[in-house]
Amino acid sequence: MTISTTASTSTLPTLRAAESSRRALRADARRRDEGQSLLHYLAVSISASILVLLLGVAVAVVGLPVVVGGTAMTVLTQSMEPGLPPGTLVVIRPTPVDEIRVGDVVTYQISSGEAAVVSHRVVSKTYADGELTFITKGDNNDTVDPAPVRPVQVRGTLWYSLPLLGWVNSLLNGANRTIVLAVVAGGLFLYAAVSVGGAVRDRRKKTDAAAAVADQAEAPSVSRRRSR
Template sequence: MRHVRPRRRSAARLVGHAAAWGVIVAVTAAIVVAVAVPRLAGATPYAVLSGSMTPTYGVGALVVARDVDPATLGVGDVVTYQLRSGEPQTATHRVVAVHQQLDGEREFITQGDANPAADPLPVRPVQIRGEVWYSVPYLGYVHTWLEPAQRGLAVAGVASALFGYAAVMLAGAARDRLRGRKLAT
């Protein structure tokens, strides 16, 4: 019977595997926090495009806002709201005051953490898109680079690439096991 020495893995190969798994974990985590969790929770991701909320949320952060009853909002809450009712442009600022109008409707005075003064126009409850639930630094850049249709394609592409990589790794491990069994006999 022939003695077979176990194969040594080179340091470069080990570093390559560690780097590949690091990328897989990072991409998977990004997909989970930017796509899966908001979708499952009925929340909406928004990209931070200005420095008005620095240092709380820096430019390029992804904030995820979930639906909230405006009656529960108070001073200190951070909300994402439409700049003009019915229009898509939004801002994410902190509520610094709550006023009651004569007709009973509440209105919110908001201000960015980095801004020296409150926003010029009050925010009506109908404009509130949600309260910030969580944020992820820098992930908003990816959110702004991709159009909504492209985001779906990107997620599908990344998922396919991850499954493909996993299949290659499993096939390689199976091949190595078969080689080991053949050499042992």
């Protein structure tokens, strides 16, 4: 009985030390996991925000105009400042000429049948030789445009505008569109790969940390069994 009592008493400091070691290891593992999780969530949040921004730009520049049969254009001159400064994205949509009102911003061909267009505000409606025409003027101009705008010249009216995104629209025009779309698609695939890889890496680290804690907890027990 005396021998048994002495052995049991001598193992108490060892057990307490082992328990303290296990607690310390668990605390360290928890702190590492929390730090890694915070960085991971921060990276994911930033990436998701950028992704949402890119999707929003794509919808504004390409998606919505296609839905209504409209066109996205870029303001290049100062004639419509301050409301529509250069670089503004303007999206126009087809509008029956009899529904165009004074105060609307219309986009029209400078010469009928030609590609060059202007977006100016309607300041009055007139009739020339029995045909409805529009007198237009840039908000930043001192005088009205030199010639009335005929219905055949009208491409549409302003639906909405977004500052600075006109430069993005210019970038997406022509051959650049394919390049930009390829870059965006590659970025989305990269984002998905990084997210999946990060999740797998975090899971593996947690598994390794748990295994290390278990090994450390098992070591004092093995040592005691061997000493006996």
